[in-house]
Amino acid sequence: MSQDQDRTFIVTFVGVIAVLVVVTIILIALAVMTRGPGHIAEERETIEYQRAERNLQPPGAVRLTGEPMPELAVAEPEPAAADLTPQDINQNYCMSCHATGVMNAPVTGTEGDWTARLGERGFDGLVQNAIDGIGAMPPRGGNPRLSDDEIRETVRYMLEESGISVN
Ligand code: HEC
Incomplete structure (x- = not known):
């Protein structure tokens, strides 16, 4: 390989890397703009709340498959x-x-x-x-x-x- 070929290769290589870096930065910026980090945290919080709510249901009251629940026999409350x-x-x-x-x-x-x-x-x-x-x-x-x-x-x-x- 001649020195000219080496130089061409290096210039092209650095150029491609530079373009990729710029594209990556643009993509990250776009992602942050459209669905900011706050948005993701919010979504996660909602999911955690839903999960906690489900975990707090009495046993037998939750169906993960989404079918409606059959009527449960509810114990008579103790007389006040x-x-x-x-x-x-x-x-x-x-x-x-x-x-x-x-x-x-x-x-x-x-x-x-x-x-x-x-x-x-x-x-x-x-x-x-x-x-x-x-x-x-x-x-x-x-x-x-x-x-x-x-x-x-x-x-x-x-x-x-x-x-x-x-x-
Ligand atoms: C776990 C046992 C226990 C139960 C249950 C209990 N008591 Fe008592 N009660 C005592 C004892 C022991 C004394 C005496 C305490 C003392 O004078 O040191 C006492 C004292 C009293 C006194 C007198 C208080 C005073 O000033 O001398 C009254 C009035 C009284 N009880 C009402 C009730 C009522 C009403 C209930 C039900 C809602 C009840 N007790 C349930 C053990 C009990």
């Missing part, structure tokens, strides 16, 4: 505490301790267990302690769903069962 009478609440949530005096709980039905407490704190004081918890008794007897009013009426009921009536 609001549907319960003071008598029910007492029976369900309080008597476990107050029937027999577990951990020195005042026994419902035994007047003497209540009179001193009532004398000291009054009805409102008893209700407040039943709401906040006292000694070994957890707040609201361990049932945070019970409202203040429900606790109040239940304490009234407990006292009545013990032969004490309060206004």
